[in-house]
Amino acid sequence: MDWTALSVSLRLAGLTCLFLMPVGIWLGRALASAHFRGKGFCEALIALPLVLPPTVLGFYLLQQFGRDAPLGGFWATLTGGGLNFTFSGILLASLIANLPFAIQPIQRAFENVPANLREAAWCSGLSPWQTFLRIELPLVWPGILSAAALTFAHTLGEFGVILMVGGAIDGETRTLAIAIYDRVQAFDEQGAARMSALLLLVSLTTLGLVYGLAGRRRWMRG
Amino acid sequence: MAKSIMGSGLKVLVKQRGPIPLDASFNCPAGELLALVGPSGSGKTTLLRTIAGLYQPELGQVVCMGNPWLATERRYSLTPQQRKIGMVFQDYALFPHLNALANVQLAMGHLPHAQRQSLAKQWLANVRLEGLEKRFPSELSGGQRQRVALARALAREPQVLLLDEPFSAVDQVTRRRLQRELALLRQQISIPIILVTHDLEEAAALADQICVLHNGVSLQQGSPETLFRRPTSPLVARLLDRHNIFEGEIVSVAGQLRLQWGDYDLEVAEGLTELTLGEKVTWYLPPSDIVLHRRARPSQGERENPVAATVHEMVVLGGITSISLRVSHGDMLRFDIATHAARRNQLAQGEQVYVSLLAEGIHLMSGNHVAMPSRHMPSKYVFD
Numbered sequence: 001m002d003w004t005a006l007s008v009s010l011r012l013a014g015l016t017c018l019f020l021m022p023v024g025i026w027l028g029r030a031l032a033s034a035h036f037r038g039k040g041f042c043e044a045l046i047a048l049p050l051v052l053p054p055t056v057l058g059f060y061l062l063q064q065f066g067r068d069a070p071l072g073g074f075w076a077t078l079t080g081g082g083l084n085f086t087f088s089g090i091l092l093a094s095l096i097a098n099l100p101f102a103i104q105p106i107q108r109a110f111e112n113v114p115a116n117l118r119e120a121a122w123c124s125g126l127s128p129w130q131t132f133l134r135i136e137l138p139l140v141w142p143g144i145l146s147a148a149a150l151t152f153a154h155t156l157g158e159f160g161v162i163l164m165v166g167g168a169i170d171g172e173t174r175t176l177a178i179a180i181y182d183r184v185q186a187f188d189e190q191g192a193a194r195m196s197a198l199l200l201l202v203s204l205t206t207l208g209l210v211y212g213l214a215g216r217r218r219w220m221r222g
Numbered sequence: 223m224a225k226s227i228m229g230s231g232l233k234v235l236v237k238q239r240g241p242i243p244l245d246a247s248f249n250c251p252a253g254e255l256l257a258l259v260g261p262s263g264s265g266k267t268t269l270l271r272t273i274a275g276l277y278q279p280e281l282g283q284v285v286c287m288g289n290p291w292l293a294t295e296r297r298y299s300l301t302p303q304q305r306k307i308g309m310v311f312q313d314y315a316l317f318p319h320l321n322a323l324a325n326v327q328l329a330m331g332h333l334p335h336a337q338r339q340s341l342a343k344q345w346l347a348n349v350r351l352e353g354l355e356k357r358f359p360s361e362l363s364g365g366q367r368q369r370v371a372l373a374r375a376l377a378r379e380p381q382v383l384l385l386d387e388p389f390s391a392v393d394q395v396t397r398r399r400l401q402r403e404l405a406l407l408r409q410q411i412s413i414p415i416i417l418v419t420h421d422l423e424e425a426a427a428l429a430d431q432i433c434v435l436h437n438g439v440s441l442q443q444g445s446p447e448t449l450f451r452r453p454t455s456p457l458v459a460r461l462l463d464r465h466n467i468f469e470g471e472i473v474s475v476a477g478q479l480r481l482q483w484g485d486y487d488l489e490v491a492e493g494l495t496e497l498t499l500g501e502k503v504t505w506y507l508p509p510s511d512i513v514l515h516r517r518a519r520p521s522q523g524e525r526e527n528p529v530a531a532t533v534h535e536m537v538v539l540g541g542i543t544s545i546s547l548r549v550s551h552g553d554m555l556r557f558d559i560a561t562h563a564a565r566r567n568q569l570a571q572g573e574q575v576y577v578s579l580l581a582e583g584i585h586l587m588s589g590n591h592v593a594m595p596s597r598h599m600p601s602k603y604v605f606d
Contacts, residue, residue, distance in 0.1 A: 119276050120315035122302040124329035125378060138319045219319050219358040
């Protein structure tokens with residue numbers, strides 16, 4: 001069992017969730033209520049990682065992460081380090097690859113909140129911020145949970161993008177999914193099987209926990 | 223008088239060209255209930271939302287209890303939170319994740335935390351929901367949800383209560399009960415209440431004043447009695463589902479002004495002198511002012527405005543029979559009598575009957591059938 005790879009995977013998935021959830025809530029809410037020209041294009045752009053082959057996304061990111069590319073150059077001046085083949089690089093790649101998983105469930109959840117609930121809250125004296133915290137957030141909570149679960153589980157399983165951008169540097173960019181591939185390449189089928197089973201278990205537990213929690217509310221029935 | 227209304231009630235003036243054309247003005251003294259009635263698309267809900275601060279019209283003024291809430295001419299507008307309003311939405315808009323008590327408590331932000339729970343319980347008890355405090359909206363019936371919505375609106379201790387078709391989502395029996403409860407509740411609160419409805423019966427039963435709207439224009443405001451007996455225009459009469467609207471001409475009979483209607487020269491109690499001889503007018507007669515003569519004792523001509531007619535149609539609706547009479551020149555008179563009275567008089571289709579058109583009830587309106595909204599606007603309605 002490659003515990004280092006597991007630790008990299010969990011760290012990557014956890015941080016991706018942590019950074020993406022606020023973005024997902026903000027963008028999901030904005031997209032749910034906004035009507036503007038080009039909204040369809042924005043939504044398509046967000047959904048792109050769903051259909052794009054991971055290697056294609058990884059290839060473009062690899063190019064952009066280079067020190068002579070604008071993004072890589074900017075990162076270098078900011079931190080002094082590079083993005084390619086580093087944990088920061090695979091984290092950034094993972095953030096981009098997971099955008100649809102983080103935004104879409106939250107956007108759907110906000111779309112399902114009737115507009116007049118917000119108005120009823122205002123008429124009851126609640127400020128927009130209080131309305132968000134006390135009315136909207138509890139109502140979209142299941143959407144946020146499933147976004148988090150999908151993002152977490154998807155990051156654990158991400159292979160193509162991570163391999164393209166990060167390679168397989170032990171303790172830095174070698175995630176569990178890549179470690180499994182390495183094990184298979186090295187004919188260590190048992191090692192691969194153990195890690196695969198672990199990944200399966202972690203994914204299943206995460207999803208089961210989240211869906212279980214989300215469907216447990218009394219007020220949703222009836 | 224205008225000043226006292228400004229000080230103790232709600233005064234609304236709204237004007238805009240689009241996207242929803244509006245040209246309305248109405249007021250509601252404290253403690254009274256004003257019903258905004260009109261067909262769908264007449265702007266009722268938009269006006270209610272303007273009062274609540276949920277809609278910003280191009281031009282408008284809202285003054286409540288002497289405090290300006292909206293004055294577009296000086297770009298002044300309070301947020302919905304700053305206006306103290308109690309609003310009952312059409313589908314109640316209860317917060318689904320909060321139980322009845324928490325829904326009510328949420329509107330009590332103006333009170334110290336410690337007081338909220340016991341007061342919220344009191345409000346729920348006021349609307350007869352004791353024992354259901356812990357129920358979620360999904361666990362309540364339509365009528366109970368409406369009561370929670372009403373309790374939540376009142377818990378805010380509002381300066382105006384806004385009701386947006388509050389009875390439209392419940393069954394007939396519940397509706398009657400809730401209407402009765404609202405009528406009782408009204409006696410306890412002394413703020414202006416605005417009720418949006420398309421149900422004329424409901425408006426007539428609950429409102430002190432009715433404001434008739436059509437295409438965003440307020441046509442007439444008055445007591446139900448005034449509106450139903452003295453609509454200012456044929457359009458108002460039609461919107462109020464009034465029948466018995468006819469054309470006539472002012473004539474002189476033996477030196478007396480009369481209203482000529484077909485072969486009849488009718489006496490009219492008031493309004494004739496303001497019109498000129500030969501003028502064409504539209505007139506209206508409330509069905510209650512059509513008196514059926516007993517068939518055994520036909521009119522000798524001594525009664526008020528006797529008219530002979532043929533029974534064209536009889537529709538029995540339970541205890542009431544709606545009767546249409548065709549007069550010789552083709553116009554149709556419509557009125558209701560008790561079904562037993564119709565039987566006693568042996569009324570039947572094709573029979574000839576005599577009726578009196580009470581001079582007191584004949585209401586003369588300006589001759590045109592076309593709506594002329596600008597004529598109904600207050601003359602002082604000016605914006606910078």
